[in-house]
Amino acid sequence: MLKSLLSLFLQENCPLCDRPTQEEICSYCQKQLKNYKLKNHQQFWQGELPLFVWGQYEGKLKQSIAALKYDKYQSIGELLGIWLGESWSNSSKVKSIKSITVIPIPLDPKKQKDRGFNQAEVIARTFCQITGYRLQGNGLEKVRSTQAMFGLNPTERQANIKQAFRVRKSLEKQLASNPVLLLDDIYTTGATATEAAQSLRSKGIKVIGIAAIAKPN
Ligand SMILES: [Zn+2]
Numbered sequence: 001m002l003k004s005l006l007s008l009f010l011q012e013n014c015p016l017c018d019r020p021t022q023e024e025i026c027s028y029c030q031k032q033l034k035n036y037k038l039k040n041h042q043q044f045w046q047g048e049l050p051l052f053v054w055g056q057y058e059g060k061l062k063q064s065i066a067a068l069k070y071d072k073y074q075s076i077g078e079l080l081g082i083w084l085g086e087s088w089s090n091s092s093k094v095k096s097i098k099s100i101t102v103i104p105i106p107l108d109p110k111k112q113k114d115r116g117f118n119q120a121e122v123i124a125r126t127f128c129q130i131t132g133y134r135l136q137g138n139g140l141e142k143v144r145s146t147q148a149m150f151g152l153n154p155t156e157r158q159a160n161i162k163q164a165f166r167v168r169k170s171l172e173k174q175l176a177s178n179p180v181l182l183l184d185d186i187y188t189t190g191a192t193a194t195e196a197a198q199s200l201r202s203k204g205i206k207v208i209g210i211a212a213i214a215k216p217n
Pocket of ligand 1: 014016017018019026027028029030
């Protein structure tokens with residue numbers, strides 16, 4: 001209420017198209033974003049590390065994830081987390097999974113300090129509000145700096161991310177009794193997700209899969 005009153009005085013613009021809007025993202029952009037939504041989110045929910053994914057990493061969805069990360073529009077992450085949670089709650093293979101802990105893929109501490117937040121954690125927060133899952137925002141820590149994955153081939157990606165994550169010591173016991181769902185903004189080759197899952201599994205923690213907002217074709 002207060003927010004909508006304030007917005008009458010403080011003209012807010014949509015972070016994606018700059019049109020004035022009463023919402024965090026204008027309805028025109030929301031509609032366009034939904035064009036990138038996959039019909040079947042659980043088509044990759046199989047194998048060693050099952051993947052649940054909301055949409056296609058291109059066009060407006062790609063633009064919106066960049067605006068979340070680099071222009072720091074956390075509201076975009078909150079909205080995408082809600083959509084991911086709604087899709088999860090409507091998907092037959094996963095919706096009945098109970099009592100899991102959601103752990104976002106961590107950023108390099110320096111990058112997180114510069115950015116001020118971890119976009120995967122922002123997405124995970126609203127995802128957990130919708131699904132009712134427990135969020136453990138700092139269940140994993142990144143203990144080694146890595147290069148950006150962009151431009152690396154699959155073998156280089158694997159080597160780059162090797163042993164980059166560690167389970168937070170104080171949470172090891174607690175996590176051992178609850179299966180974990182990893183969560184990230186973008187899933188590319190799966191090298192990062194596989195390495196994160198490996199660090200949990202090496203401590204005897206069960207990892208059921210990873211949920212991500214977007215995946216390139
Ligand atoms: Zn817009």
